Amino acid sequence: MIRIAQLVIVLALTLTTTFYSLAQRSDFQQIDFSRADNMALRFPNHSLKNIKVLADKLTQGLTTDVEKFRALYRWVCDNIAYDYALFEKNRRLRAKQENTADDIARNKKFNAEVFRTLLEKHRTVCTGYAYLLRELCSHVGISCVIVDGYGRTANANIGGNGIPNHSWNAVQLHGKWYLSDPTWASGAVESQFHLFIKNYDDAYFLSDPNVFIQNHYPLDPQWTLLKTNTVTLNEFLNRPIIYSNAYHYQVDNPSPTRFNVAVRKGEEISFQFDSRHDFSQAALMVDGKSIQHSFDKKGLRYSTVQAFNNKGVHVVHLMIDNKSVLTYRVSVK
Incomplete structure (x- = not known):
């Protein structure tokens, strides 16, 4: 119990000292990510039955944590497809969820389906993307967590009370925490026919927290990574709609x-x-x-x-x- 308490204290101190240093992609301007991207390309559609084996292959020869994370992130974005049918099922579940015993049971059943589809078909929803990235990182010694919250698009969380509908990742690199969204980076769902169009978007890799907060609102406010987050949920839900180009142009x-x-x-x-x-x-x-x-x-x-x-x-x-x-x-x- 004493060792656990000491670990909690150390983790708390680490979070306090590194959370609110404004972390973004520009911290790594000197890094050429081409080696990491090429590693991700070497193992298309690799089996997920042994995630450690995949993590080791993807990071072999890469010397910095940020390059290792990049290789893992790119592989997830490039090899996992978004499953619209699962998304619709998840949306219906979240819309009527009241945290009853039946809701919890339905969530467990749905989560099992999400992870089974991920492992067998390389298809999933945001929870699966964030989970897989976290697990890959854990096998190479990189701290990565899943962040749940509100994702805002032209079709979701426009006004109203809002529905927690999205998950993304925070990753610790060289003593600082960074935000990334492998789901939105992997592509987009075509609105008319609900087909997933794979198209990697680099905007969501180690994003600027000041831009990220405009369409990602975490349930736990510490994961905004902003020193002073003055944005309320109501303000977030009623902001102008932003697109990934806002990230590119900061x-x-x-x-x-x-x-x-x-x-x-x-x-x-x-x-x-x-x-x-x-x-x-x-x-x-x-x-x-x-x-x-x-x-x-x-x-x-x-x-x-x-x-x-x-x-x-x-x-x-x-x-x-x-x-x-x-x-x-x-x-x-």
Whole structure:
């Protein structure tokens, strides 16, 4: 019992001293991840019956923890497919969950199905992605945990009370904790036919916590990895919708701060955001029509003004280099 208590104290001290050092991909700008990526490519569709064997193969010859993590992460993203049928089943379970004895039994049964599908078919949902990455990391001495919370997309957790619907990972590298989402990095589900389209997206690897919080809200607030997380769940659920391009361009502090914006006919809205990444052009797209704007720049802050002269509901996208970054819904009375 004494040894366990000592271990808990050491872990608590470690978390306190390393949690809130702002951790992100830029910490490893000097690392060339091509070796790690090539290792991930060497073992396509490898069996998951012995995870330790796979972990050892993927990290052989890699000398730093961050390269080892990269190889494991890329393998998971590239070799595991998202199972939409399981997702729908999970969504229905979470929507009506009340933590009764029956709910707990159904969850256990569903989790067994998730892991069986993962091991046998290399298909899963977010829980399986996060679980597999954690287990691979554990076999090579890397601390990695599963973080449960709210994932926000164009189809989920837009307003309302919110439903915990997503899982991702936090990993400790060189004394600091980092956030990564192997599920969203692996690809996306095509909305019309519900087909999973595999397309690796590097935005979710060791992401900037300031951007990550815009569409990932953990149940345990310590996993925001922010020194001062002033974002409430209600604010999170009502923010503008952001896309992975916001990660690439390091877009932060958007204004307006809410997805739904109400104005009167002829009224102007000031659209603003911070960006720590170079880009060629920013524009607004209103109801599918691109409107070229001159964005004023002061430091990291970009701003422009758009008037709304037609009544009704308008969908407004912030575009950077012709890529969607943010979406608003503007109601004009």
